[in-house]
Amino acid sequence: xxxxxxxxxxxxxxxxxxxxxxxxxALLFVSFAPLPTAAQSSASPSVPxxxxxxxxxxxxxxxxxxxxxxxxxxxxxxxxxxxxIHWRRALFTxxxxxxxxxxxxxxxxxxxxxxxxxxALATDTTxxxxxxxTGLAQGRITLYADRSERVRRSRxxxxxxxxxxxxxxxxxxxxxxxxRWHRQVASLNxxxxxxxxxxxxGLPDASxxxxxxxxxxxxxxxxxxxxxxxxxxxxRRMNREAAARxxxxxxxxxxxxxxxxxxxxxxxxxxxxxx
Numbered sequence: 001x002x003x004x005x006x007x008x009x010x011x012x013x014x015x016x017x018x019x020x021x022x023x024x025x026a027l028l029f030v031s032f033a034p035l036p037t038a039a040q041s042s043a044s045p046s047v048p049x050x051x052x053x054x055x056x057x058x059x060x061x062x063x064x065x066x067x068x069x070x071x072x073x074x075x076x077x078x079x080x081x082x083x084x085i086h087w088r089r090a091l092f093t094x095x096x097x098x099x100x101x102x103x104x105x106x107x108x109x110x111x112x113x114x115x116x117x118x119x120a121l122a123t124d125t126t127x128x129x130x131x132x133x134t135g136l137a138q139g140r141i142t143l144y145a146d147r148s149e150r151v152r153r154s155r156x157x158x159x160x161x162x163x164x165x166x167x168x169x170x171x172x173x174x175x176x177x178x179x180r181w182h183r184q185v186a187s188l189n190x191x192x193x194x195x196x197x198x199x200x201x202g203l204p205d206a207s208x209x210x211x212x213x214x215x216x217x218x219x220x221x222x223x224x225x226x227x228x229x230x231x232x233x234x235x236r237r238m239n240r241e242a243a244a245r246x247x248x249x250x251x252x253x254x255x256x257x258x259x260x261x262x263x264x265x266x267x268x269x270x271x272x273x274x275x
Contacts, residue, residue: 049075053084056092063258065095083127086120089113090133094140098259107144113137128168135160135177151200157181158204172221176230179214182206183234208238224256225263232270245274 059068069092097109114137120130164174185206215231232247251267
């Protein structure tokens with residue numbers, strides 16, 4: 001993984017306690033920055049593929065998501081069997097969906113991101129990042145889904161986060177995604193859990209303690225605003241106000257994503273609520 005692109009990851013809303021349309025909202029805005037190196041081939045006679053992908057990664061870090069996506073789309077036409085191209089297509093497409101203020105447009109981007117992620121998985125089922133972006137896209141689509149579909153896609157989020165970590169235990173973004181999943185499912189009350197189990201077969205076990213553990217693992221690998229912000233939210237769920245405040249303050253002191261202003265704004269707002 002090139003050191004120059006380590007460390008950008010998306011998603012900001014507070015944890016939501018019901019199985020209504022916003023159940024897994026928090027999963028829908030977690031954006032991750034590319035980490036692995038690309039295959040050693042050429043995007044053109046003079047530009048190696050890994051160099052071309054590094055340029056696209058740099059554009060994303062600068063928030064130029066459309067330009068970054070355009071570059072990897074062009075590369076996909078020349079190198080259809082390179083998994084590093086396809087998972088980046090999925091990731092950059094989710095960035096555009098996150099940026100969109102129109103729900104229909106955002107959903108369209110998230111569906112396209114899932115298509116690209118599934119192409120990445122079909123290209124290489126052993127790619128940790130292919131599994132990660134698949135879980136991310138599945139989670140974001142739940143914002144627009146009915147209850148049955150939300151439960152089904154939530155299972156997919158957990159499955160792909162677990163699989164990503166089984167393939168690469170150093171993938172901070174996958175710990176982040178799994179930490180969010182644990183918090184969202186742990187937020188369900190007894191009645192909601194009973195309904196989900198009775199009508200949809202239930203969900204895997206989840207807990208706030210596991211959410212904390214996953215975010216701590218993510219932070220040990222990448223001390224970035226989004227990881228501190230989400231750990232702070234979990235601590236608030238656990239009524240650990242001092243620990244939550246500490247993490248929100250850390251979110252303001254770190255950097256590492258093209259979406260940092262959004263994360264920092266949320267951290268400031270949460271700190272203001274706790275005064």
